[in-house]
Amino acid sequence: MSNLFKIPEMNFAIRDDDISYWTNPSDVESVYSGIWEKGVVVSFSVIPFAVRSFYLGERGKFYQDETLRAAGENGELVEYLRGKTAKGSASIILHGYSHQYKFAAAGKPGYFSLTKDNIEKHLKPMQVGKIIYLSEYRWKPYEQLKNETAKGKKHLEDTFGRKVDVFVPPGNDISRGGIKAVSECGLNVSGTMRIMKFNRKIDFYSMRNCALKLFWRLSCNRVYPCVMDYGSHRELCAYGLAKKTTLDELKKSFLFCFKKNAPFVLAVHHWELAKNPPMLEVFKRFLDFVFTFRDISFKDLESLYGG
Ligand SMILES: [Zn+2]
Known part of the structure; x- marks a missing residue:
């Protein structure tokens, strides 16, 4: 059949946050074994100089120390991720500086x-x-964020031998200075801010994107599902799998994007899936649902932003 009549494929990406020096590759493998061979690509969102976190995800018990460790110092992790990226099964994106x-x-x-x-x-x-x-990109001042974002990006590029051009704000929160620092470092952003948290520089792009978000929220109660151009950088929403997220909700969001021919980005934390069997079950059953669709193209997150 001629390409003229070919149905456009829907782009699908997985974003896995919080990979760092402290990550054990066997935890990552326990989540994705059996999935890699189906052609899925996982974009690992790596903290370049992470502090250690204790009781992650447990409000009231969660705390951190203050010693920064470079992701590149964990030889086992670097070798594991380099192996996955070499096969085209994974990519590397930037997740804050120390988190x-x-x-x-x-x-x-x-x-x-x-x-x-x-x-x-x-x-x-x-x-x-x-x-x-x-979160880090909320409390640190612009000058510090500019220096650290550039340093973190360079560390990941040197460590993994590939270009890094997408940024994931730690805690899904970022200040106006944070966005400026990130875009000046040549990074696009994964995850969009809520309309009520509007904090972008006021210009044609931000006004247009705000109107788009508002229109989609009011007309179908959804976040704007496509890439938003801010002139200096681009942003794309992601659909998170959290403790309370149901399989039905994920399916509905996916079908909405499928109908609109919008990309779908599933955001997860491997550490949460690895220690929470019901969440892992939702994750695997959702992917089984996605695998039943033809015309799905599994991509790394970076390639969803276009040229
Ligand atoms: Zn995080």
């Missing part, structure tokens, strides 16, 4: 690092469960 959180304490000025000592010193036990985490 260090801070928090505010009532009646005390400034922000505190999320260490065990700081939590015990500055919060009463009843306040710990209600702690509000400030």
